[in-house]
Structures are given as structure tokens and as C-alpha cells.
Amino acid sequence: MANDKVTMQDNVPLDIFGEATDIQRDVRVALYDETNLTTRPYSYGGFWTGNVTLVENLLVGAGFEVTRLTAGAIDGNDTLRTGLFDVFVMVDNNPRDYITDEVFNFWRSGGGILSFDGAINFLCYFGVMVPDSAGNHGHGVYWTYSWSQNQTVLNRHPVSQGYAVDDYITDDFDWAAFDWSALSGLSYASEYTPITYAEAGTNWVNTLARDTVFGGRVVQTFGDANPIAEGHGQMIIDAVNWLCPRPKARVVFDYSHRPYYGIDVGDPYLGYSAGDRYARWRDALVNRSYTVDKLYPSAEGNLTAENLAPYDALVIAAPKWIFSAAERSAVLEWVAQGGGLIVLGDILSFSDENSHINYLLYDLDLSLSGVGYSTSSIATAVRNIHPTSENVLNTRWEGGQYVNVTGDAYPLWYDGPNVLCAVQEYGLGRVFLAGDINALANYIDYEDNLQLAVNLVNWISSGAAPILLYVDEPHSVNYYRTPVTNALNEIGLNYEITTLGAYLNRSLVLKDWYLVIIDNPWWGLSSYYDDLDDYVDRGGRLLMSTYKVDSYPSSELWSTLGFGFAGEAPNQVPLYLWTSSSVFNIPHHYTAANFTPFEDYGDEGDMLTVFDNATAIAGFSDTPQDGNASIVLGNNGRTIYNGYLIDQFQGDLDDSTYADNYELWMNEIAYLLRVTIDEPSDIGYVEGATGNDILWHPHSIYPADYTIRRNGTIVQHGPWSGNAITFSVDGLDNGTYVFVISVNDRVGYSATDEVIVTVEAASTSTPVQPPTDPTMLIIIAAAAGVALVVILILWKKRS
Structure with missing residues (x-):
């Protein structure tokens, strides 16, 4: 099961079914426009073409926002960021060697990559598609060129949703193809889905999708777009849509004021760059469906309203260069509108850096105190309860200075009577300040610091969130990559996650939530049913999936939601649709007659008797029967209760190439909103x-x-x-x-x-x-x- 504690789980199979395509969104494509076709120092070689015009026309015609980027436009210009682009496309060409870091960092930050044919060299050498190939082009080990006239569809997938298995696309040439026997033996092979294969056999995969928690999604396909083969265009369009990240939030680290620490070893504009510092934090965030960028200095402005606009959270760590008055004003206004600001100072000898921080935060009730503490480690369990302390029992701090707290600021962790870090809500946004740059950097794996780092970004980026999500789904990679979070991300909603009942209880009263979602297939929440009942009585919207009605049949929450307990749900039986409610049709049109469980949770739910003030729309019989209800609409459309655990519907019964549980979560959320x-x-x-x-x-x-x-x-x-x-x-x-x-x-x-x-x-x-x-x-x-x-x-x- 998923652990409450943070873990970096390697090689956990992801849900291969992607996100629905019928929700309005802007997809921003960076199209690599390179006329230099010489063999790169890192590549094996081949006949490259770099034809971008027809791909550009195709993607623009599909409604995507497409920008051509040359190597010169990318090099040193801070252009290729996930805040500006969602997908980077390479049409049978490889990045010039002096921009490979920018392209690699774009992927590692959560951006998607679509590559054609010869661009397979970059994917392998830099470990984007095959981490085991990093440092080598991989030809002859993981891939080769395989002549093929017809490329045949092997699997249904969001990239191939417009095709049936065994359909083929005719495009006759010697295309790059992965050796599936080599890939399938890798420890992370579950991240791959073979899409098409060459005439040499199913072992030679010339369209491959990778869905990984360690970077953005990747698709490698055949063809050189000269021309685009008949039938291939729809696959390219669907690939771009699937590759587009749907982050929980977008995070940016400020490099424009020469922070002392940055993310990766060798990054420019840092006081110290000899080793990784916030890389572990970045990877943990990308692992949890965030994107993470670096904002470098620009002659056109640094912390401007325009540069801040794409982001939900900003990290500033010991800035050597002072902020202008305009930057200070832009940052505070951005926070007031819902942005989240994380500021890290350090020991007293960082006098310039610390004074710059206090200038930036002058209008707030937080400041660095000027009182330092020992450079030796401080491990503490003394804290105030706060959403950032969920599952955090101890933290370690590695030299720095204490924080002054006045007014509306709230201290979090203490060293005796002294405050180590604190937060403040400012307008719709939130601010965090600590006097130590090491705790979330090279000491992030000490005590519960990594959990604190993840919690901090969850809380700091959701100041303006209208939705509170409780989730304890045990079979996903982590609580941030579950069917319900995938659905929320797909719709593009801002939400705050909690995973413990005590913190759900606390969060319910900290803010007026427009919608509360309870995804509860695991732990008991009965102690908080009265709180949820009060929330609904006050006019709140509630979406709930749990299995505990039988254990607490007299709870007033059930009658408020419009039903009573009728019996234990039968094990592993279909859930039938009783109406043509929009719950089953918007935004995803579910075409099957029932939902069938694929995962046995043991106790999977309860049969319900629906009262006159509610409506049953699905149940355990193929026609409506009293006492057989499962999905209940109540409170004039403000509440939906699921008496059968949604998360167990892990299959794709309607053959949409999307998981059924994801589709049902998305539709129910959309209905309540x-x-x-x-x-x-x-x-x-x-x-x-x-x-x-x-x-x-x-x-x-x-x-x-x-x-x-x-x-x-x-x-x-x-x-x-x-x-x-x-x-x-x-x-x-x-x-x-x-x-x-x-x-x-x-x-x-x-x-x-x-x-x-x-x-x-x-x-x-x-x-x-x-x-x-x-x-x-x-x-x-x-x-x-x-x-x-x-x-x-x-x-x-x-x-």
C-alpha cells in the first residue's frame, strides 16, 4: 500500500491509461527547428531530416500553440521551461550538444518529449527513455534501424486511441526501433507501453511510450514527417496531448538573484554549485505530479508579474543579489493573489543574503532574527500542529538563524523557545520562512525533512484552492498519483491534499472549502463523520467513496446524504448504471453498461436504501431495486456518495484507453463543480x-x-x-x-x-x-x- 511517509518508489507500475482529451486546455509545444544535421558527438548517426513544417501545420491545426525554437533561441535564454512549454518535439534530429542540458532539464522538470526516428540517440544517451543507456547512444544494445513498410499497432493506449490493435500505418523506410527483449528485462519496464512495431516482428518497437515518476512522459515514434504518413497524424496529435503535463502545481526556483544553493551540480548563477543541493527535493516533487523550473537572470526582467504568472510556488534560497522595489512589489502582489513563497536564509555570515530576505518580507510578520544557532545539527520534535506537519514527527536543522514571528505569522518548529521556521497567510497566498538553507537540501533525507518538504509545497501552493482532498488509496505510486488526483489534475483544479483523519478534521475548519472529496478505501474515518455532516449542513459540497457504512450505520452523515444501510456489498460484482445521468457522460462519455472491479479490496462497500430526498443513479442490480443502491445524489446535487469503492475499477471496460476509476472520479467532480x-x-x-x-x-x-x-x-x-x-x-x-x-x-x-x-x-x-x-x-x-x-x-x- 502507499505509505504515509514519503518514499521514492522505484519501478512501480503507473496507470497506463492517460487523461481524457475532451476538456478544454491550452497545450504549448516547443518545436525544435534545426537545420544543422551533422552527427552529434553523443549520437550513433543515421540519416536525419529535421522536417518541421508539416508537423507544425498538423499541430496548429489541432489547436495547439506551437513555437519554433532554434538552438540559439534555447541556448542560455531560459526559454525551455515547463512554465512556458508543455511538450518539446524533435522531428528526426538531435539537439546541438550545447543545449542538451536545457532539453534534459526540461524533461527532468516534468515536461513531455516527442521524438521522431533519429532523435532516439538523444533519448538514450541522456537516459530520458532508457536510464540504463545514459552516457551511450544505445545503438546495438537497446535499439537499431529496422526497415519496415507497415508499422502495426500493438496496444491500445491514449497515444493509439484512434486505432485498433493490428491496424497499420504505411511509411516505408529504415526506422529506428527499440529492442523490446532488451527493454522488457529492465527493472522499470512497467513504465513502457509498446505502441507500434516494425515488420521484423513485435520485438522491434518503433513507437514507444514511457510514463515515469522521474521526469516527464516520453514518446518515440517512426517517420521523418516528409511527408507525414497517412494515418500517422492522429497518433502524433494524441501523443502530444498525452505528453502534456497536468501538474498539481508549478514550482520555480529563483536563480535570478544568485542563490547560494540551487538544484543540480554545475548549475550557473549559484554561490555553490559543486554538488546537488535541491535535486532530491525537485525529484520528490516531480514524482508527485509537480513541475519544477529554474528562473535565470534576464535583461527583460526577473521576478516580474509576467515571469511569476505561470507558477504556483516560488523558492528563494539565500539570494546574493538584492531585489528591486518593483520585484518586491511584484512578488507580494503575486502572493496576495494566491502564490506560495518559500524563503530560506542561513547563518549570520550570509549578511547580504539575509538582509535581502528581510527587505523582501518587510511588509510581513516574518523576518530573520539575526540570532544564530549552532552549526551542528539540531534535531527537534517540538512543533505546532499545522498541515505541513502531517506525518512529520521530527526535523533536523543544520546551522542557521532563528525566525522572528509577530502578528499573523504562525511558528512551526522550535529549538527550545526559539522559532526555526514559520508561515504566514497573506491575501490568498502563503509564505514560509526558515533560517537554514541546508535542511531541505543536503539534509533532506534526515529525520522527516523530506516529508516536510513535500508537505510544504502541497500547502504553500494551495492558498487559493477551493478543494480539500482526503486520500488514502493504497495501490498507487504515492498519494499524489492516485485516480482521484489524476482526475483533479486533468481538470486543472487547485486543491490541498491531506492523508490523515486528524489533519482532515483540522483542515475542515481552517478554511471555507467549496468542495471536500473523501477517497477512503483504507483507514477508518468514523471519528470525523460528524464534522463532515456539519460541513454539508452548512451548504458544502461533498464527494465521498468509502466502505464503512456497515460499521457505523447510525451515523447522521448517512441520512444527511440521503440513504441508510441496507446490507454488505457483494464481493467483486459489477456496478450497474441505473440512469443516463450526466455523471456518466460529462466530460467523459462512459459507454459501458457497468463498472467492473479489477482490484479486490476485501470489504468493497455497502448496499444502500435511498430516501426521498436523494436519487440513486447506480447499484448492484442491472435494474433499480430498493436496498441495492450504490451511487447516491443528494442535497439538491451538492453531494455524491459512492457505496462501492471507485478505486477498484482499474480496468478499461469501455475501451476508451482511460482507466474507469479515473473517468468516474473526473465525472463526479465535474458534476459537483x-x-x-x-x-x-x-x-x-x-x-x-x-x-x-x-x-x-x-x-x-x-x-x-x-x-x-x-x-x-x-x-x-x-x-x-x-x-x-x-x-x-x-x-x-x-x-x-x-x-x-x-x-x-x-x-x-x-x-x-x-x-x-x-x-x-x-x-x-x-x-x-x-x-x-x-x-x-x-x-x-x-x-x-x-x-x-x-x-x-x-x-x-x-x-
Whole structure:
């Protein structure tokens, strides 16, 4: 089972089924554009072509963002980063020897690589596809050139999802092919999937996929794209999509201020580069579905808003060069918007570095104290409970200085009364400060420091996360690479992981979570059912998969979710779909009639009786029957309970090339996060009046676009950022108008609302005069008579 403690598990088979392709995302491709075809010092040789135009056209036509990169554009320009590109493509050509480090680091940081034919030399020499070949091109040992007219599909896989086994692609030449007998004997052979093979037999694999925890995904395929063989184009497109990393978060180490420590031996712009320092930390993060970049100095700016934008976490370790006021402002604003900042100072002799840190953090309640501690090791178990301390009982610190904590800052670990490290929440973001650069570097394997390092990035990068995930799934590589985390990453959601019930309990009250997910096939969580019940009663959304209803049948949580215990679930039987609910169709359209378990968890769940306030959508019989329910929708669509453990559906019953458990997790998450919209009142006004607006307040965690129609005709359409939408209805003629808005999210859900606008005509008739008052007529007549008498008298006098 997966261990609560951090382990770097070698050679654990990954789920070979990748991610669904129907979710909207941007895939950024770096296409290596190299006209120099000379044999590289590290390569065996061969006939290389480097034809990129047709591949570029193909990928652009598929909706990918494609950028050509020459060796000059890559060399020393900090261009090839996972924050800027997802996949690096080499079309039958190998990187020039002076950029091989950049390409290798891109892969090691979590970026995907697609290579054609002769680029196999690079993959082998640098250990990207075959680690055992590192330092040698591998020709004659792991691969050779094998003439073949037809390349035949051997396995269904996301790369070959558009093909059936035994389909073939005709492309006649002497293509590079791996020797499967050599690869299958390697200790990490489970990471490989042979996709196509040459006419020489299934042993000679000329399209191979590798899914590894020690770098990004890799695909090597046949062809030189001159032209692209008929039928090969779809495989290339699907390969790029599968290669695109879906990280939990993106991490960047700042090299632009000459940190004392960096990641790898020999890295430039470091105070010390004679050995690896944060490489172990980087590898542990990539192992857990993060990407990790290095940000080098640039004449165009270093810690700018633009450079920080792609990242969720920033690590600064003893910076020798001072931060500008603009950089300081950009970093703090980035944190306030949800970024996570990890800052490491060191011993008092690092006076410049430490003063630069205190300048950067001046507006916060954290600072380096100026009080040093011994350069000998400090092992401590004294801590405050915090999400970063989950499964961390002891830590070791290797010389440095203490941290000052005031205001909203929170101390984590102590040396007696002195604070060794602390955190602070700032806006939507989070900050961590320690006075030791060694604890997470060359001492990361001491005590529980590695677990602390992993926990720290999980917490620091999820300040703005709307989702809390509890997971204890025991059969995956680690808790960060489970079916449910793969689903969350595929949708592109920010979430915080917890793996112990006590920390779930604590995290539930630390923040108002929009959605809580419980993936619980292993440990008992009964002590926290009341807390989950309170969370739902407060209006929270809950997605839960567990097997413990039978052990605690009287828990109020079950009635809140809309069911009661009916009996123990039968062992290893199918789970039947009872409705055509969108839970089974968006974003992945599941085409099988049931889910069938492939992994026996022993106690796999419970049969449920559904109450009137909930709906059963799947159960243990092929037609709906009382007491046989398993998947229950409740609380007006805010909760989903799974009485049959989702994680055991490890097969691919619907032949989609995606694991069924992954598909079901993704669909259930998408349902609970589906877009919603309010219903503003209808509007009426008199023709010519102004200031008449419809104000809608739709909501989505992952908004996409919206469309407004007037009487069926589109009057406005565009991208939607998740904010309120205002539409003016001024200027309409007399009449009745029906305005309908549709808002869409990235996974395929839509919400609509209708507002009727009634415009009355303005009045144009002559105004009717009111009748004259008779009393007024008498007064006027009397006054006229008096005036006449006066005039006659005056006339007589003059006469």
C-alpha cells in the first residue's frame, strides 16, 4: 500500500491509461527547428531530416500553440521551461550538444518529449527513455534501424486511441526501433507501453511510450514527417496531448538573484554549485505530479508579474543579489493573489543574503532574527500542529538563524523557545520562512525533512484552492498519483491534499472549502463523520467513496446524504448504471453498461436504501431495486456518495484507453463543480429610458465562455472569466424581447437563464386641457367690467 511517509518508489507500475482529451486546455509545444544535421558527438548517426513544417501545420491545426525554437533561441535564454512549454518535439534530429542540458532539464522538470526516428540517440544517451543507456547512444544494445513498410499497432493506449490493435500505418523506410527483449528485462519496464512495431516482428518497437515518476512522459515514434504518413497524424496529435503535463502545481526556483544553493551540480548563477543541493527535493516533487523550473537572470526582467504568472510556488534560497522595489512589489502582489513563497536564509555570515530576505518580507510578520544557532545539527520534535506537519514527527536543522514571528505569522518548529521556521497567510497566498538553507537540501533525507518538504509545497501552493482532498488509496505510486488526483489534475483544479483523519478534521475548519472529496478505501474515518455532516449542513459540497457504512450505520452523515444501510456489498460484482445521468457522460462519455472491479479490496462497500430526498443513479442490480443502491445524489446535487469503492475499477471496460476509476472520479467532480447561474427579474421600461441592464451572477471554478441571445439571435459572445455579466437592454423599440444567456465551463457543463424585457411605447398624442373653473370666469368677467367703467369715467373727464 502507499505509505504515509514519503518514499521514492522505484519501478512501480503507473496507470497506463492517460487523461481524457475532451476538456478544454491550452497545450504549448516547443518545436525544435534545426537545420544543422551533422552527427552529434553523443549520437550513433543515421540519416536525419529535421522536417518541421508539416508537423507544425498538423499541430496548429489541432489547436495547439506551437513555437519554433532554434538552438540559439534555447541556448542560455531560459526559454525551455515547463512554465512556458508543455511538450518539446524533435522531428528526426538531435539537439546541438550545447543545449542538451536545457532539453534534459526540461524533461527532468516534468515536461513531455516527442521524438521522431533519429532523435532516439538523444533519448538514450541522456537516459530520458532508457536510464540504463545514459552516457551511450544505445545503438546495438537497446535499439537499431529496422526497415519496415507497415508499422502495426500493438496496444491500445491514449497515444493509439484512434486505432485498433493490428491496424497499420504505411511509411516505408529504415526506422529506428527499440529492442523490446532488451527493454522488457529492465527493472522499470512497467513504465513502457509498446505502441507500434516494425515488420521484423513485435520485438522491434518503433513507437514507444514511457510514463515515469522521474521526469516527464516520453514518446518515440517512426517517420521523418516528409511527408507525414497517412494515418500517422492522429497518433502524433494524441501523443502530444498525452505528453502534456497536468501538474498539481508549478514550482520555480529563483536563480535570478544568485542563490547560494540551487538544484543540480554545475548549475550557473549559484554561490555553490559543486554538488546537488535541491535535486532530491525537485525529484520528490516531480514524482508527485509537480513541475519544477529554474528562473535565470534576464535583461527583460526577473521576478516580474509576467515571469511569476505561470507558477504556483516560488523558492528563494539565500539570494546574493538584492531585489528591486518593483520585484518586491511584484512578488507580494503575486502572493496576495494566491502564490506560495518559500524563503530560506542561513547563518549570520550570509549578511547580504539575509538582509535581502528581510527587505523582501518587510511588509510581513516574518523576518530573520539575526540570532544564530549552532552549526551542528539540531534535531527537534517540538512543533505546532499545522498541515505541513502531517506525518512529520521530527526535523533536523543544520546551522542557521532563528525566525522572528509577530502578528499573523504562525511558528512551526522550535529549538527550545526559539522559532526555526514559520508561515504566514497573506491575501490568498502563503509564505514560509526558515533560517537554514541546508535542511531541505543536503539534509533532506534526515529525520522527516523530506516529508516536510513535500508537505510544504502541497500547502504553500494551495492558498487559493477551493478543494480539500482526503486520500488514502493504497495501490498507487504515492498519494499524489492516485485516480482521484489524476482526475483533479486533468481538470486543472487547485486543491490541498491531506492523508490523515486528524489533519482532515483540522483542515475542515481552517478554511471555507467549496468542495471536500473523501477517497477512503483504507483507514477508518468514523471519528470525523460528524464534522463532515456539519460541513454539508452548512451548504458544502461533498464527494465521498468509502466502505464503512456497515460499521457505523447510525451515523447522521448517512441520512444527511440521503440513504441508510441496507446490507454488505457483494464481493467483486459489477456496478450497474441505473440512469443516463450526466455523471456518466460529462466530460467523459462512459459507454459501458457497468463498472467492473479489477482490484479486490476485501470489504468493497455497502448496499444502500435511498430516501426521498436523494436519487440513486447506480447499484448492484442491472435494474433499480430498493436496498441495492450504490451511487447516491443528494442535497439538491451538492453531494455524491459512492457505496462501492471507485478505486477498484482499474480496468478499461469501455475501451476508451482511460482507466474507469479515473473517468468516474473526473465525472463526479465535474458534476459537483458544474456551472450555475442566478435568475434576475424580468425588466420593463418605457421606450427611450436608459440605465436598463440585466445583471447575471453565474459561478464556476473553471469558467469558459458565454453567449447571449435576443429572440434566438446571438447579440454577444465571448470568453468568461467567472465574474458577473452585465448586458444593457437600452435602445429597444416598443415590444417584448426574450434574452437568454448560456454560460459554459471547461468540462462541458452549461447553465442558462431567460429574462423577458418589455418595452412600452412613449406617448405622442396632444395633451388634453383641463376644464375651466366657472368661478374663475366670473372673476375675470367682473374684473373686465370694472376696467370698462374706469375707462368710461376717464374718457368723460377728458371730454
